[in-house]
Amino acid sequence: MQAERLHYEDFTPGRRFELGPRTVSAEEIIEFAKEFDPQPMHLSEEAGRASILGGLSASGWHTSSLFMRMMIDSYVGATASEGAPGIDAMQWRKPVLSRDTLSGHSTVEATRPMRSRPGLGIVTFGHELFNQRGELVLSARNSIMVRQRNPEKASA
Amino acid sequence: MQAERLHYEDFTPGRRFELGPRTVSAEEIIEFAKEFDPQPMHLSEEAGRASILGGLSASGWHTSSLFMRMMIDSYVGATASEGAPGIDAMQWRKPVLSRDTLSGHSTVEATRPMRSRPGLGIVTFGHELFNQRGELVLSARNSIMVRQRNPEKASA
Numbered sequence: 001m002q003a004e005r006l007h008y009e010d011f012t013p014g015r016r017f018e019l020g021p022r023t024v025s026a027e028e029i030i031e032f033a034k035e036f037d038p039q040p041m042h043l044s045e046e047a048g049r050a051s052i053l054g055g056l057s058a059s060g061w062h063t064s065s066l067f068m069r070m071m072i073d074s075y076v077g078a079t080a081s082e083g084a085p086g087i088d089a090m091q092w093r094k095p096v097l098s099r100d101t102l103s104g105h106s107t108v109e110a111t112r113p114m115r116s117r118p119g120l121g122i123v124t125f126g127h128e129l130f131n132q133r134g135e136l137v138l139s140a141r142n143s144i145m146v147r148q149r150n151p152e153k154a155s156a
Numbered sequence: 157m158q159a160e161r162l163h164y165e166d167f168t169p170g171r172r173f174e175l176g177p178r179t180v181s182a183e184e185i186i187e188f189a190k191e192f193d194p195q196p197m198h199l200s201e202e203a204g205r206a207s208i209l210g211g212l213s214a215s216g217w218h219t220s221s222l223f224m225r226m227m228i229d230s231y232v233g234a235t236a237s238e239g240a241p242g243i244d245a246m247q248w249r250k251p252v253l254s255r256d257t258l259s260g261h262s263t264v265e266a267t268r269p270m271r272s273r274p275g276l277g278i279v280t281f282g283h284e285l286f287n288q289r290g291e292l293v294l295s296a297r298n299s300i301m302v303r304q305r306n307p308e309k310a311s312a
Contacts, residue, residue, distance in 0.1 A: 036222070036225045038228060038233070052276075053238075059224070061220055064220070065193070066192070068215070069191070082207060082208050082209075083195070083207070085249075089245065090242045090243040091242035092241060092242050117208070120208075
């Protein structure tokens with residue numbers, strides 16, 4: 001198994017990984033919001049309609065967490081990853097409403113070996129998620145640390 | 157109640173809101189990871205120790221979601237907020253390990269009325285969370301849309 005995993009060398013710029021589809025239910029929107037983001041527009045259809053979002057809508061952090069899970073199921077789960085140092089940018093461009101279906105892609109933008117951690121490389125991705133109407137709902141850019149299959153001789 | 161809520165005018169640059177404390181359990185780290193980020197270092201102490209994180213550690217998305225909840229409990233829950241368009245930047249600077257206790261603050265960096273949505277203003281915050289050893293674990297910058305108490309005459 002280990003040998004089949006994706007390593008740093010497999011993430012060539014331009015390579016694209018499909019994400020989703022994933023349908024979001026009202027129940028999970030409310031469940032997440034109760035724990036992490038209990039604002040009215042994330043807790044009831046009625047309050048969502050009264051907000052600028054237009055209906056019961058997922059917390060941006062919920063959408064982001066679902067997006068993480070979609071990346072896991074697409075390629076991160078099969079990658080020799082050592083995690084991520086953060087998010088360069090994350091835009092929630094349209095509300096994610098209950099029963100929306102999300103899909104999209106991650107595209108490798110750049111790669112570089114990590115000087116501070118020999119044997120690891122940084123892979124930078126651009127990400128986009130769309131709803132079933134083709135509207136862009138999330139765009140993001142981030143980097144993950146990935147083990148090299150054949151570590152370069154690094155000047156540590 | 158409505159009249160007592162924090163509005164755009166209350167977010168003066170430099171104003172600071174305390175966050176936490178919030179202790180993170182192994183159980184909740186694993187529960188979140190199973191749903192959204194099932195990578196080994198977020199699922200078991202053993203795999204965490206074998207990773208560069210040094211122990212069972214929260215998914216960055218979990219830390220971010222806990223941070224959201226800490227903001228809700230500190231000030232967002234008492235704010236006439238219309239949500240956020242995204243995150244300008246989010247850095248997970250140190251692992252959040254099980255039984256770590258997080259606390260920190262949000263500081264108003266800038267405010268401006270929204271031309272595209274009269275009656276709303278944008279409030280930009282800088283955020284920092286520390287663990288019980290005083291180490292910075294999360295830093296972030298984001299903006300939220302807040303209703304004005306006394307809407308300006310806007311040129312829409």
